[in-house]
Amino acid sequence: MSRTASALTPALAAALVLASAPARAAWDLNLPPPVTPLAAQILDLHNLILWICVVIFIGVFGVMFYSTYAHRKSRGYRAAQFSHNTRLEILWSVIPAVILVVMAVPSTVTLIEMEDTTRSDLSVKITGYQWFWEYEYMDSGYSFYSRLSTPREQIENRAAKGEHYLLEVDNELVLPVGKKVRFVLTANDVIHAWWVPKLGIKKDAIPGYVSEMWAVIEKEGVYRGQCAELCGKDHGFMPIVVRAVSAAEFEAWLGERAASAAGAAETVTETVTIHPGAAVSDVDSTVTVGG
Amino acid sequence: MASIDTTVSHDNHGDHAQPYGIMRWLTTTNHKDIGTMYLVFALLMLLVGGLMALLIRAELFEPGLQVLDPARFNQMTTLHALVMIFGAVMPGFVGFANWQVPLMIGAPDMALPRLNNFSFWILPFAFTLLLGSLLTADGGPASGWTLYAPLSVQGGMGVDMTIFAIHMMGVSSILGAINIIVTIFNLRAPGMTLMKMPLFVWTWLITAFLLIAVMPVLAGAVTMLLTDRHFGTAFFDPGGGGDPVMFQHIFWFFGHPEVYIMILPAFGIISQIIPTFARKPLFGYDSMVFATAAIAFLSFAVWAHHMFTVGMPLAGELYFMYATMLIAVPTGVKIFNWVATMWRGAMTFETPMLFAVSVVFLFTIGGLSGLMLAIVPADFQYHDTYFVVAHFHYVLFSGAVMAMMGGAYYWLPKWTGHRYNETLGKWHFWLTAVFFNITFFPQHFLGLAGMPRRIPDYALQFTEFNMVSTIGAFGLGIAQLLFVYIVVRCIIGGERADARVWEGAEGLEWTLPSPPPAHTFTTPPKIA
Ligand code: HEM
Ligand SMILES: [Cu+2]
Ligand SMILES: [Cu+2]
Numbered sequence: 001m002s003r004t005a006s007a008l009t010p011a012l013a014a015a016l017v018l019a020s021a022p023a024r025a026a027w028d029l030n031l032p033p034p035v036t037p038l039a040a041q042i043l044d045l046h047n048l049i050l051w052i053c054v055v056i057f058i059g060v061f062g063v064m065f066y067s068t069y070a071h072r073k074s075r076g077y078r079a080a081q082f083s084h085n086t087r088l089e090i091l092w093s094v095i096p097a098v099i100l101v102v103m104a105v106p107s108t109v110t111l112i113e114m115e116d117t118t119r120s121d122l123s124v125k126i127t128g129y130q131w132f133w134e135y136e137y138m139d140s141g142y143s144f145y146s147r148l149s150t151p152r153e154q155i156e157n158r159a160a161k162g163e164h165y166l167l168e169v170d171n172e173l174v175l176p177v178g179k180k181v182r183f184v185l186t187a188n189d190v191i192h193a194w195w196v197p198k199l200g201i202k203k204d205a206i207p208g209y210v211s212e213m214w215a216v217i218e219k220e221g222v223y224r225g226q227c228a229e230l231c232g233k234d235h236g237f238m239p240i241v242v243r244a245v246s247a248a249e250f251e252a253w254l255g256e257r258a259a260s261a262a263g264a265a266e267t268v269t270e271t272v273t274i275h276p277g278a279a280v281s282d283v284d285s286t287v288t289v290g291g
Numbered sequence: 292m293a294s295i296d297t298t299v300s301h302d303n304h305g306d307h308a309q310p311y312g313i314m315r316w317l318t319t320t321n322h323k324d325i326g327t328m329y330l331v332f333a334l335l336m337l338l339v340g341g342l343m344a345l346l347i348r349a350e351l352f353e354p355g356l357q358v359l360d361p362a363r364f365n366q367m368t369t370l371h372a373l374v375m376i377f378g379a380v381m382p383g384f385v386g387f388a389n390w391q392v393p394l395m396i397g398a399p400d401m402a403l404p405r406l407n408n409f410s411f412w413i414l415p416f417a418f419t420l421l422l423g424s425l426l427t428a429d430g431g432p433a434s435g436w437t438l439y440a441p442l443s444v445q446g447g448m449g450v451d452m453t454i455f456a457i458h459m460m461g462v463s464s465i466l467g468a469i470n471i472i473v474t475i476f477n478l479r480a481p482g483m484t485l486m487k488m489p490l491f492v493w494t495w496l497i498t499a500f501l502l503i504a505v506m507p508v509l510a511g512a513v514t515m516l517l518t519d520r521h522f523g524t525a526f527f528d529p530g531g532g533g534d535p536v537m538f539q540h541i542f543w544f545f546g547h548p549e550v551y552i553m554i555l556p557a558f559g560i561i562s563q564i565i566p567t568f569a570r571k572p573l574f575g576y577d578s579m580v581f582a583t584a585a586i587a588f589l590s591f592a593v594w595a596h597h598m599f600t601v602g603m604p605l606a607g608e609l610y611f612m613y614a615t616m617l618i619a620v621p622t623g624v625k626i627f628n629w630v631a632t633m634w635r636g637a638m639t640f641e642t643p644m645l646f647a648v649s650v651v652f653l654f655t656i657g658g659l660s661g662l663m664l665a666i667v668p669a670d671f672q673y674h675d676t677y678f679v680v681a682h683f684h685y686v687l688f689s690g691a692v693m694a695m696m697g698g699a700y701y702w703l704p705k706w707t708g709h710r711y712n713e714t715l716g717k718w719h720f721w722l723t724a725v726f727f728n729i730t731f732f733p734q735h736f737l738g739l740a741g742m743p744r745r746i747p748d749y750a751l752q753f754t755e756f757n758m759v760s761t762i763g764a765f766g767l768g769i770a771q772l773l774f775v776y777i778v779v780r781c782i783i784g785g786e787r788a789d790a791r792v793w794e795g796a797e798g799l800e801w802t803l804p805s806p807p808p809a810h811t812f813t814t815p816p817k818i819a
Pocket of ligand 1: 437550551553554596597615616618619622657658659660661662664665670673674675679682683686687690691
């Protein structure tokens with residue numbers, strides 16, 4: 001019994017910690033709000049299958065819990081001895097099959113659309129490295145690296161953590177809204193995966209492979225994501241930040257960047273050296289508890 | 292046979308030279324002793340793996356690095372999974388098979404007793420090697436239990452030690468599986484036809500075939516990894532004409548059947564428990580057998596659902612989506628059968644039944660999230676996030692591990708001759724069930740909100756649910772000390788159990804005294 005008490009103590013402690021957590025408390029329960037048509041379709045699909053699952057679950061376990069309540073020996077219930085019912089068994093094989101078809105149809109439609117990378121307006125090549133990303137606008141050839149910009153002090157608990165802790169980079173990927181952007185993915189060393197939840201796209205970046213995906217961003221804004229395939233020590237420290245701007249703004253930005261890059265190669269090298277080898281974990285960080 | 296109260300040492304007919312002490316355990320060929328060793332080993336590994344999990348959860352309690360540096364963190368996630376899968380769950384089930392299969396089919400022992408001893412004693416060496424990797428200069432394996440190339444080609448000697456450990460575990464599993472198949476096919480008592488076998492025996496028979504089919508595939512994958520690492524081959528190196536994605540295909544051709552290896556025996560255990568405490572025969576025995584076979588068969592044809600994001604052709608994605616969804620049908624049949632078994636039974640809720648009912652309930656949550664993961668466009672969002680972590684803990688912890696705990700409570704009185712403390716058993720159940728859900732349910736939300744798996748640190752928006760999860764994990768871990776206490780107490784002593792143990796128990800094992808003498812069914816029982 002004393003063990004129970006000891007098990008509950010951390011729970012109480014935690015309740016206190018949680019109650020005192022700052023107001024930013026994010027108790028999000030679902031996929032983030034989509035900003036591309038595909039992400040919106042995925043959200044609908046997710047909600048559809050989730051609710052189908054919830055209904056099935058409540059149905060089956062409604063029956064089960066009714067049974068555990070009503071068919072108890074302690075209530076004097078005498079056990080029936082049936083062990084077969086062919087009609088029932090056929091029914092509960094066929095009905096799930098039908099439900100599966102209902103789920104499969106919209107999934108197939110969405111999937112076919114997702115895999116159609118034709119007729120794009122511009123292409124961006126994404127290359128994964130241990131542990132940062134390279135982006136190349138394939139039409140102009142302009143490319144740059146993008147690395148984590150969160151200061152090491154924050155990670156090691158020696159400074160207060162900023163709002164976009166671990167989800168901020170030195171050079172954001174700038175994209176135009178309303179255009180079909182085709183992403184071409186590959187990697188230089190090990191497998192990484194490029195994922196921005198609000199865009200609804202995730203794909204592995206694999207050395208020796210070139211894979212594709214696409215997005216039409218409908219709303220201007222900053223969208224954040226992370227590498228989603230374990231790629232070694234600093235896998236947790238290679239975020240993705242996409243800044244979506246109007247088409248005109250984008251053209252202006254790219255024109256300026258590409259021109260200065262062509263004029264002076266320093267621009268590129270400069271961006272590379274801002275956070276040389278941003279390997280966060282080189283420093284011993286095993287002791288500072290709680291910081 | 293009449294010696295109900297004699298202890299094991301009084302009862303070794305003919306076996307006069309049986310050694311004592313450590314030599315007894317080293318040299319034993321008795322299925323009961325070997326079963327016990329497997330189970331003790333599995334429990335030990337559950338605690339070791341659990342400790343690693345707590346280190347992981349401690350690091351993830353709040354943002355920032357506190358407990359583990361990122362390299363160690365990756366080693367912990369990798370070893371936690373390998374220890375739990377190959378050390379706790381698989382040997383645990385083999386332990387149950389060793390004890391129960393001969394007792395349930397009326398056989399005097401396993402068919403190949405020396406092989407049985409060998410397959411167990413490989414394991415301590417394999418795990419010494421695996422855990423020893425942590426002591427090497429570059430630490431243990433850090434590429435996740437999936438060992439994806441080319442990441443796993445990096446890393447130091449720890450990876451090689453892991454590869455050899457996996458080879459050894461594979462040999463152990465294959466030998467164990469051969470033994471089980473041979474026993475079931477050759478040593479059933481007269482009249483024990485295949486379709487009369489208890490469902491636990493059926494599920495293990497099918498599991499054993501899965502093991503023999505896929506463990507060599509894993510051995511092949513890690514061997515290619517080894518030669519890529521040291522002998523200049525380039526199976527998985529695009530620079531040499533190899534293919535990193537091929538590793539994933541081979542791995543998951545093993546990996547998906549592997550997840551069924553870890554759940555089918557659990558299905559078997561709860562198919563024994565529920566009829567006992569419902570005092571009613573299992574509903575749909577034949578369809579249970581066929582559903583198990585169907586699941587096993589389909590499990591060979593769905594592997595790439597773990598790889599939807601590698602960029603397969605559309606046709607491939609569609610095929611693997613449909614095939615994976617199909618598995619939900621036989622899985623559903625099983626769940627409906629369990630509920631129908633309970634329906635209009637006369638139920639009581641001793642600890643084994645509490646575990647069995649909650650396995651049905653919680654496993655289904657994992658099954659349904661599995662169905663969601665099968666939907667490819669949605670999986671693009673879920674893949675490699677905490678949503679997947681939640682999914683597989685609902686099927687593996689509240690499926691496989693909790694089924695084993697239920698099975699332990701169910702058969703402990705038979706094995707030890709003592710009843711465990713029922714009050715403490717119920718406490719253990721409720722603590723486990725509640726803390727399990729506190730730990731893993733919030734991980735669904737974390738995944739949906741965008742938290743990738745296998746990261747040592749995270750953005751601020753994930754803090755709250757991670758805190759809840761860590762608290763649950765420590766509660767869950769502490770609750771298992773209670774389990775150890777209950778089991779040890781039950782082995783040492785307690786109220787005497789009679790042969791039947793449970794009022795509603797049916798089957799050959801309940802015709803034997805509790806504990807059974809060292810040698811049982813030396814003359815085959817008569818089956819009605
Ligand atoms: C209804 C049945 C099931 C379906 C449809 C299903 C489906 C899936 C899918 C599609 C994934 C890949 C998710 C991803 O990585 O994006 C997955 C992952 C996983 N499933 Fe299931 N699953 C089912 C049952 C089970 C069972 C019974 C187990 C084990 C007892 C299991 C264990 C796992 C594990 C361990 C992973 C993660 C592997 C990893 O990446 O490390 N699943 N499941
Ligand atoms: Cu990564
Ligand atoms: Cu699978």
